[in-house]
Amino acid sequence: MDQQKLNKVAxxxxxxxxxxxxxxxxxxxxxxxxxxxxxxxxKSGSIASEEILDxxxxxxxxxxxxxxxxxxxxxxxxxxxxxxxxxxxSDRPQDDGTLxxxxxxxxxxx
Numbered sequence: 001m002d003q004q005k006l007n008k009v010a011x012x013x014x015x016x017x018x019x020x021x022x023x024x025x026x027x028x029x030x031x032x033x034x035x036x037x038x039x040x041x042x043k044s045g046s047i048a049s050e051e052i053l054d055x056x057x058x059x060x061x062x063x064x065x066x067x068x069x070x071x072x073x074x075x076x077x078x079x080x081x082x083x084x085x086x087x088x089x090s091d092r093p094q095d096d097g098t099l100x101x102x103x104x105x106x107x108x109x110x
Contacts, residue, residue, distance in 0.1 A: 026064070033067045034059035040074060 038056045041047045047055055059067065099107070 030060060030062065030064065030067060033064075033071070034062070037067070037070060037074065044078070046074075046077075 034056055037059055038047070038052055041055065042049065042052060059070065062070070
């Protein structure tokens with residue numbers, strides 16, 4: 001095998017190994033981030049110990065950007081005061097003026 005051909009084969013092998021290495025590094029990074037997130041959620045009491053494996057598997061399948069969003073959401077929740085909520089849904093229907101008088105009266109009594 002001549003030198004030029006050997007160099008091409010070596011370069012292709014190096015590129016392939018570099019791609020595999022990058023992929024494994026990304027998976028390892030996602031694995032560590034998922035592990036940290038699950039650990040933090042467990043310590044804060046946000047998840048039960050029975051849910052650890054399911055949540056971990058869910059986080060492992062996320063992309064780095066999705067994990068970053070999840071981390072930011074957890075940070076926001078940690079930093080928020082205990083009475084902070086994003087909002088709640090009312091059990092009562094909102095009267096926007098479209099209810100007829102009988103229905104409005106029945107709902108007011110409820």
